[in-house]
Amino acid sequence: MTYLKAIALLAGSWWAYKISKPKSKVEFGELELVGVDIPNTESETKSVLSMLLVPNGLRFAKGYNSYADWGYTLFDILINQIKSGDLLINQASYIMATAYHEMGQFSLLRERYNDKISVLKKTLKGDKLREFNEFLKIADTFGVSAEKAVYMEWKYGVQSWCYNPASRRKNLSNKYKGDGARFFGRGYCQWTGRHLYTKFKEFSGVDVLSNPDLIVNDKRLNALMTIKMMMADKPNNLTGVSLKLYCNENKTDYYNARRVVNSTDRAKDIASYAQKFENVFNSYLKK
Template structure:
């Protein structure tokens, strides 16, 4: 992703984030979310989520930049960080072992580094895919899931944006959001959410940022506690929480 809109800011002085244009804010929000900072919706509207996400990024760096403004130095750093997200690793999604390795590597790449955290991400993918570690669609056990969902879930916000992936990416606004983050038109081609690379990014990023339910994995599993039961709230309340906790303990032994 090239930050082409933001490069038009003043080269001589800092620009307050609140003064960025609509398109510049969209670009900033997208970059922040790609990096795992909770910038909220990609809507081009300045608000506390965007402000706090940028301030958090500034706090994580050695820059002396004001937390509510952007200049050429902080912009250059942001571009470098976005560029660093690109990886040359070729993942092997053809086997369960290869997919597990891909998930572990993606966790580390996105900053989910504790073994307990990685174990829970693996356990979730394990459960959600019925232990296949292959991206699945909602109601995958039916002969024709798409036809069933079209008939029973006709909402234009939900169909054809029903669950797909290692975890179930749902609703049009989530497809739009993640489409921007992976730079693919998921609104026009929702079936692309089944692509293993895209599904992998969604799985890990959702846990990292709390994009699924507002709860981040680090809220329940961190250096001070390991709550494999309530970590399910990152995805879907406490549905199947005990089963997934047991899977997490199994995966932890293998890490």
């Protein structure tokens, strides 16, 4: 499916499209984006949701750095999936909490960075310094500032001067110079690494490997992919673990549900957000 086809279907408020099994060496199986009609009711959703956030201890970012519209879009899709029976409230609550956390209360779309160039120049020695200087020559060719490219390459890259190259090869499937600078966190779950960008391309038809920033070109498509991959069974999910394991009709384990995205870092905080969003969903459905 091409990107234009996906957008055309979404614009018509149809969520009934199917992404076929990829014809490549990497077989991810088949991911189906639920064959139901999901209406776009964002205007109505926003008017009600905006009154429920603060009383429940939640707040979407405002002002210049606000991506609150991404929050309203995701909530709108989730509330309609609850109504259609495709998601349970605890599942929707955890997906919403994950996005709320990963996007900094909807204050960021792309991962933030610090300028590490001067520090690395001072601390790196020998071959690591030479390899770093070679990267610095091309740091402004990745579609972001040289400072951001260096930081993301240091954080997620596989070169000798990077933070943890062995881990990035294993956990993110990054393998080439520049993969860290290309495949840093973006979108609802802060998609990170060649592995997840490859999955996004396989299932959406959007070539985010050639142009990684396309992953946030359409918030509705990003939302659909995030929901489905958090809910999907292995190997179609984000980390090999499905949210259904922790949130289902018989169980609500918001703490360990963090494993669906990123081990248990900040698990307690996100569990708290999930409980608050559960209250919001319940209040919204009573309106």
